[in-house]
Amino acid sequence: MKISDILIGIRQKDPVAIAKAISMVENRKKDYTRLLEKIYPLPGRAFKIGITGSPGSGKSSLIDRMINGLKTRGFNIAVLAVDPSSPITGGALLGDRLRMIQHSNDANVFIRSIANRGHLGGLSLSTHEIIDLLQAAGKEIIIIETVGVGQSEVDIVNVADVVLYVLNPGSGDEIQIFKAGIIEIADIFVVNKADLGGSDLKISEIKNYFSLAAKNPLIFPTSAREDQGIEELLSALFKFREEEKGRIEEKTAAVKKNYVEKIVADRLKTEIEQNPSIRAIWRDSADANPFQLAESIYRIIQTGGSHDKKD
Ligand SMILES: Nc1nc2c(ncn2[C@@H]2O[C@H](COP(=O)(O)OP(=O)(O)OP(=O)(O)O)[C@@H](O)[C@H]2O)c(=O)[nH]1
Ligand SMILES: [Mg+2]
Incomplete structure (x- = not known):
């Protein structure tokens, strides 16, 4: 093509x-x-919903249910499941797509797993690029699922307009929320698997934690298994979009800055890997001072030691 x-x-x-x-x-x-x-x-400007939380908390199952409600509202939808796969395996998970398989023949629902390989400390540059492609393709809602492990979890804030954090009753992972800085990035908490019981307790635990920080978070109990609480959650998402319009616009500017910084970092990385003058530096580097090596590399870049890219 x-x-x-x-x-x-x-x-x-x-x-x-x-x-x-x-x-x-x-x-x-x-x-x-x-x-x-x-x-x-x-043109294209989608409402981007980030969903993160512990492995197995029910993110994909929840998205599957949310798609139903979004379809009823007539939206053109995309789901990106970002797999934080190691650079070694490099493969994207199939499981996430399997959870949403019932929507796979629907032209208005595009579901894709993407690998996050080759990018330390956050979502890869290609994640931003793919989101822009989907926006250009007329997607009105883009849901981005990331597993709540490491940097890609916190980096979701750099691509999404609203961030949902999914946890379960009796999971004890609210401590994690505070450790990992989730309190700063999550807009809405979802206590999924409410059918197992104990969600009220969980909700009051989260509220207690947040009262220490003088915050009053939005928390919703859901059961993806029994299709409960999904409509309430969707309504809250659209209400959030209305009420936080100004803040979402401001955030869009910050998102763009983060994106451009990633493009620059990506180009620098390629330059460092492929520039013949820089590659030559490594040859006698065994006993060299790392700061001097870095300085030499920086000089080559600064003086425009560019070269023709292979592609
Ligand atoms: N009882 C109960 N089980 C659920 C519910 N939602 C999901 N599950 C189950 O929890 C397991 C994990 O669900 P997923 O939707 O794959 O969870 P996930 O958060 O996307 O998992 P990862 O992508 O691997 O992090 C599956 O066995 C689901 O059937 C729920 O509301 N209630
Ligand atoms: Mg999943």
């Missing part, structure tokens, strides 16, 4: 073209930057 055809497909909201474009970006295929440059004039 040529870039021009992919672009036409994206304009027509064609799932095959969207999938092709995402693969190009994910695999850093030749011309992917040309494709990305071309999508920017396209």
